[in-house]
Amino acid sequence: MLITSVDNKKIKRYAMLKNSKARYKERLFLIEGMHLCYEAYKNNLLVDVLMLEDTNISFNYDREITYVTENVLKKLSNLTTPSNIIGICKMMDNKEIIGNHLLLLDDINDPGNIGTIIRSSKAFNVDTIILSDNSVDIYNDKVLRSTQGMLFNMNIIYANLMEIIPKLHDNGYMILGTDVTSGEDVREVKCSRYALIMGNEGNGVHEEIKVLCDKNLYIKMNSACExxxxxxxxxxxxYELNRGHNE
Amino acid sequence: MLITSVDNKKIKRYAMLKNSKARYKERLFLIEGMHLCYEAYKNNLLVDVLMLEDTNISFNYDREITYVTENVLKKLSNLTTPSNIIGICKMMDNKEIIGNHLLLLDDINDPGNIGTIIRSSKAFNVDTIILSDNSVDIYNDKVLRSTQGMLFNMNIIYANLMEIIPKLHDNGYMILGTDVTSGEDVREVKCSRYALIMGNEGNGVHEEIKVLCDKNLYIKMNSACExxxxxxxxxxxxYELNRGHNE
Structure with missing residues (x-):
């Protein structure tokens, strides 16, 4: 199939997915580029593929690929230079907290930071990421780009941290915060079942959440750097908690 | 002094500094916000301060502060919501490579990444950062914001990496690269005089630079994460090289 018009019904529907509310209504989101499409496909999340007509790239997909013109890709893309492949994915349906290694993010705002953190979480064996309800939408295009596809391999849920932390504590998770003045050097800490809480870029972790921590960590560094x-x-x-765990 | 017009000669001259070429011609650059102004002042780089009129903030400056209207700040700012203080700084005059711990950046493109790296370099005791000639301008507003003022505490120079690396090697620096397949776990590496080379986000380190490395490092991580x-x-x-050094 070839679609040449930005007014095509399907394209108009997909273009709506650039908006967060529409994404959650449809439970669908957009991704750009071969690498993300491949990662989504591997994880059975890819429901449609739109590819530039007359291109020499190929994508091994078990359903029909929709070919489109450059104009159509531009309509769907968030980039100034759109990719020549755009995928439509269904949202993951994560609800359960799994595993012993949890990361809790208290209102992290910057999409690039969230994406980087998701990527590192996979690298260092986090099992579940819990985002506070006010955190940035993980299906935001900037988050997706900076995860480099690791989003699809990670169990991520949204929750009210104030409600969930006491339950985690009761379930044997050590609740870890950070504190540059009174924290323990993370290098010295070994912990097999933890929930690490990281806070907002400017304001840090909320005071009412800080008091729920069992232990605070710090990273040894030059004192000229705050x-x-x-x-x-x-x-x-x-990285350090994962290392401690492996030893 | 109070300036109310965006057509004021001084304001027009400062607004030009949003452009990289103008910055290097004047050897001046703009910074926004109290924290950056304070850090620049501490390092004797702040040559002028423009502050919103009728504000309740104060800035301890030993020269006359120029008060301006919101319109004037908007004209100078790169933010949608401008800070109520903008500083004019002179460029640092770094020319020499100093210290035993060098970081070489081979065409890193993203301003946020460069800023983050400068901040971490201070934290982990890098002495000099050498940027390849094609790297992003460190006086770009996004770089400045993400350094959190650490730029003013760091010796940073631009150079041709192909020319400089052999000289560093001859001067006893161990030239360190990265390689996920054949590298040594950075945890096992101790090195008191090094030049670590990091490459572009998409393309990594140039092949002709890779061959100049004395040793390659890797960070142990989950194999599902590339x-x-x-x-x-x-x-x-x-962080690891700094730790090895302190022990």
């Missing part, structure tokens, strides 16, 4: 980027800090903490 | 964000990978490597 803090690290939240994606970097989260990644180093997960 | 790679980390370059800011995260750089930060973890520096």
């Amino acid at each position: 803090s690290l980027n939240v994606g970097v800090a989260t990644s180093i903490l997960l | 790679s980390l964000n370059v800011g995260v990978a750089t930060s973890i490597l520096l």
Whole structure:
């Protein structure tokens, strides 16, 4: 099939998915580029593929590929130079907290930071990411791009952190926060069942959540530097906790 | 002094600094927000301060502060909601490679990544950052914001990496690259005088530079994850190299 008009009914419907509300209504989202499409396909989430007509790329898909013109791709893309392949994916249906290694994100705002954190979480064996209800939408195009497809391999849920943390504590998870003045060097901490909480870029973790932590960690660094980027800090903490766990 | 017009000569000159060429011609750049202004001031780089009139913030500056209207700040700002303080800084005059811990960046493109890397470099005691000539301008507003002021505490120079690496090698620096298949676990590597090379987000380190490395490193991670964000990978490597050095 070839679609040449941006007014085509299907294209108009897909273009709506650039809006977060429409995504959640349809339970569908857009991805761009071969790598993300391939990762979504591997995880059985890819429901439609739109590819530039007359291109020399190929995509091994078990359903019919819809060929489209450059105009149509432009209509669907969030990039100034659109990819020549766009995928439509169904949302994951994660509801359960699984595993011993949890990462809780308290209102992280920047899509690039969220994406980087999801990618690092997979690298360092986090089992479930729990985002506070006010966090950025993980199906936002910038988040998707910076996860490099690792989103599809990660169990991610949204929840009210104030409600969930006491339950996690009662279920034997050590609740880990961060504190540069009174924290323990993460290098010295070994913990086989944990829930690490990371806070907003500007404001850190909410005070009412901080008091729920069993232990606070810090990363040893030059005192001239007050803090690290939240994606970097989260990644180093997960790297160390994962290492402690393997030993 | 109060300036109310965006057509004021000084304001027009400062607004030109949003352009990279103008910055290098004048050897001046713009910064936004109290934190960056304070860091620039501490490092004797702040040459002028423009502050919103009738605001209740104060800034301890030893020269006259120029008060301006919201319109004037909007004209100078790169943000949709401008800060109520904007500073004019002179460029640093770094020319020498100093110290034993060098970080070389081979065409890193994303301003946020560069900023994050500069911030982490300070945290983990890098002495000099050398950027390839094609790298993004460090006085770009997005770089400046994501460094969180650490730019002013770091010795940063631009150079041709192909020319400089052999000289560093001859001067006793171990030239470190990265390689996920044949690298050594960075945890096992101790190195007191090094030059770590990190590559472009999409393409990695240029092939002709790769062959100049004395040793390649890798970060142990889940095999389902192909790679980390370059800011995260750089930060973890520096974190580990810094630790090895302190022991």
